[in-house]
Structures are given as structure tokens and as C-alpha cells.
Amino acid sequence: EPEVTQTPSHQVTQMGQEVILRCVPISNHLYFYWYRQILGQKVEFLVSFYNNEISEKSEIFDDQFSVERPDGSNFTLKIRSTKLEDSAMYFCASGTSTDTQYFGPGTRLTVL
Amino acid sequence: GEDVEQSLFLSVREGDSSVINCTYTDSSSTYLYWYKQEPGAGLQLLTYIFSNMDMKQDQRLTVLLNKKDKHLSLRIADTQTGDSAIYFCAETGDSWGKLQFGAGTQVVVTP
Numbered sequence: 272e273p274e275v276t277q278t279p280s281h282q283v284t285q286m287g288q289e290v291i292l293r294c295v296p297i298s299n300h301l302y303f304y305w306y307r308q309i310l311g312q313k314v315e316f317l318v319s320f321y322n323n324e325i326s327e328k329s330e331i332f333d334d335q336f337s338v339e340r341p342d343g344s345n346f347t348l349k350i351r352s353t354k355l356e357d358s359a360m361y362f363c364a365s366g367t368s369t370d371t372q373y374f375g376p377g378t379r380l381t382v383l
Numbered sequence: 384g385e386d387v388e389q390s391l392f393l394s395v396r397e398g399d400s401s402v403i404n405c406t407y408t409d410s411s412s413t414y415l416y417w418y419k420q421e422p423g424a425g426l427q428l429l430t431y432i433f434s435n436m437d438m439k440q441d442q443r444l445t446v447l448l449n450k451k452d453k454h455l456s457l458r459i460a461d462t463q464t465g466d467s468a469i470y471f472c473a474e475t476g477d478s479w480g481k482l483q484f485g486a487g488t489q490v491v492v493t494p
Contacts (some may be wrong), residue, residue, distance in 0.1 A: 275425070302480060313387075314426070314471065314484040327481055362425060369479035370414060374426035 273297045275375035277363050283381045287352050292378045294346045294363030303346045304364040304372060305338065307331075314362065320346065353382045389472050389485035396493055401459040403488045405472030408453060412474040415448060416482065417457045420469045429457070429470075459490075467492045 276295045284290050296303055305317040319326040320338055335351045346365070350357055360379050364372040386408045395401045407415070413434050418426040432439045432446045432455075439446045445458040455474075459466055472485040 277425075304480065306482070313486050314473075314482075316481045316483070319480045327478055329481075364426075366480075369475075371416075371428060371431065372480070372482060373428055374418070376423075376425040 275363055275365055275373055277361075277375040277378050279378060280376065281379045281381070283383065284353055286355055286382055290350050290353055290380065292348045292350075292361050292363075292380070294348070294365075294375055295344055296346055296363065296365030297373060298344070300365035300367050300373075302326075302366045302369055302372075303338075303340070304366075305348045306362045306364065306374075307359040308362065308377075309356075309359040317348070350380075353380075355382050358382045387472055387474060387483050387485035389470075389488045391486065391488060393488055393490045394493060395462050395490065397462060397464060399462055401457075401462045401466065401490055401492075403457045403459075403470050403472075403490065405455040405457075405485055406453055407455065407472070407474050407483075407485075409474060409476050409483070410453065412476065413479070414475045415446075415455050416471075416473040417444075417446065418471040418473060418484075420471065420487070422468075426471060462490075462492050464492050464494070466490060 278293045303320040308314045318328040318332045337349045360377045362377045363375045366372045416431040417429045443460045447456045469487040471487045473482040476483040
């Protein structure tokens with residue numbers, strides 16, 4: 272059964288550094304999402320992406336965040352200058368419509 | 384704003400039924416979802432229900448929706464040790480595709 276995959280599984284970075292989190296959505300999916308879960312808190316929506324543009328973004332998704340679909344298979348989340356509070360599990364999701372979202376296993380980002 | 388609430392923990396004996404409850408505040412929710420998260424894994428979509436339905440059954444899973452009370456439940460029949468996980472309730476909130484999650488209910492199945 273096709274799955275959403277994410278790399279790396281764990282990323283450790285220094286505060287102020289840029290990180291790129293990568294996702295390979297399920298191949299025939301058209302809608303893509305990023306969520307994050309800070310330890311002990313709820314899963315939070317960051318951004319949705321369709322037809323090569325952002326459909327919606329939350330107030331968390333400020334100018335330090337960007338998303339890109341650089342080719343036909345990858346979907347990336349870039350954090351330009353990481354802060355300590357960006358430490359979280361980042362989940363990518365995809366779907367054929369907005370009705371259902373299939374999640375990847377997540378990337379644990381640790382900012383030191 | 385929108386909020387989704389769940390109880391944090393449920394212990395159930397193997398073979399019994401589990402019922403996980405969720406309440407939400409957003410009356411414009413179109414779809415409501417249950418996701419399962421096993422240790423070290425992502426969020427697995429278990430089932431979902433459209434807001435104009437009040438029940439959906441899928442093998443051992445039964446979802447009940449009381450739209451008037453904004454209450455959603457997930458019943459797992461004949462609970463197995465493999466059902467031990469965190470179960471998240473989610474709703475679509477005020478816009479398509481933007482899921483609002485509860486904090487998750489940790490279900491522990493004991494022999």
C-alpha cells in the first residue's frame with residue numbers, strides 16, 4: 272500500500288541554521304500539508320498546498336517558513352533560521368482531495 | 384476559536400469494547416476523523432464520518448456522531464493488544480483541509 276515518506280527521521284540543528292524537511296507524498300495525490308507537534312502539545316496545522324501554491328497557512332507559518340514542490344515527487348518544508356521553539360515533530364500529509372489526509376511518519380527536529 | 388477535547392487515557396481489557404470520546408466546538412465541521420498513532424509511527428487514518436451521518440461502521444470500528452451535542456465517539460469491538468496506541472480525534476474546522484486535532488487518548492490494552 273502506498274505511503275507518505277519523510278526524511279530525515281531525526282534532524283538536529285543549531286539555532287539560527289536553516290533546515291529542509293523532505294516529504295514524498297503518495298504519487299497520485301494533489302493536496303499536500305505540513306503539521307507539527309511540539310512535545311506534549313496538540314498536532315497543529317501549518318500549511319496546505321495545492322496546484323503549486325499555498326492554499327492556507329496558519330499564524331505559526333510566518334516568514335521563516337516556506338514550502339516547495341521542487342519536482343513531481345518531493346514536497347519540502349524549509350525553516351530559514353531555526354529557533355529553539357521550532358523543536359517539534361513535523362508531519363507531512365497528502366490526499367487526493369481535501370476530504371482525507373494520509374500522514375507520513377514524521378521528522379523529529381531538535382534545535383540546540 | 385475551534386477546540387477539540389478528548390480524555391487523555393483509557394485502559395481496557397483484551398476482548399472488551401473500548402469507547403473513546405471526543406467533543407468539538409466548531410459547528411461548521413464537515414468531516415470528523417479518527418487517527419491512530421503507534422509508538423514511533425505517524426498518524427494512521429482509521430476512519431472518518433461526514434457530518435450529515437450519525438453512524439459509520441467499519442469492521443471492528445464504529446463511529447457515532449451526535450452533531451447536536453458536538454460529540455464524536457469511536458468504539459473498538461473485541462479490543463486487541465495491537466490496538467494499544469494514541470487515538471486522535473480531528474475535525475475540518477472552518478476550512479477544507481485544515482485539520483484541528485484533539486490532544487489524543489492513550490489506549491492501553493491489558494491481557
